[in-house]
Amino acid sequence: MSSATWIAYIDGSALPNPGRMRIGGIAYAPDGVSHCFSQAMDHTGCNNEAEALAAIHALSWLQSRGAREVLLHTDSSILAAQMAEPAAKPIARLAALYAQARALRSGFAQLEVRWVPRHKNTVADALARGDALPQVPGLEAAPAGSVA
Secondary structure, three states: OOOOEEEEEEEEEEEOOOEEEEEEEEEEOOOOOEEEEEEEEEEEEOHHHHHHHHHHHHHHHHHHOOOOEEEEEEOOHHHHHHHOOOOOOOOHHHHHHHHHHHHHHHHOOEEEEEEOOHHHOHHHHHHHHOOOOOOOOOEEOOOOOOEO
8 A cells, every 4th residue: 555545444333233224434535634424324234234335335435536545444354354355255145235345346456455343443433323423633524424
């Protein structure tokens, strides 16, 4: 990764599990400006589905911003394994979502998906739960349900 790398942290939640899903994340641009999203989904599902939706949302948004190099952090070991090349054994019920997320890889010159422990993903976790926006230096807050 280089000085042009965007660094993102994402999370998804379903309460109860399965239940109402939310996604959240934060992306740090190479210039140091932070952008976040926190969004309720319009249908119910499990936390693994929410994690995949968070990845799809974040990667699509990063592509729209012209990001070419991305380091994506997730506290979902399942998502990290499904995004690996080659991907882990498919999970039948979520195969289409993981395929959609993997297809976004082609829009980047370099994409690394890295698993992190939950305690190192606290901002994305709070955003995925819909908690109050955490204090993050350089943060450009987005309106509810969108990405800055």
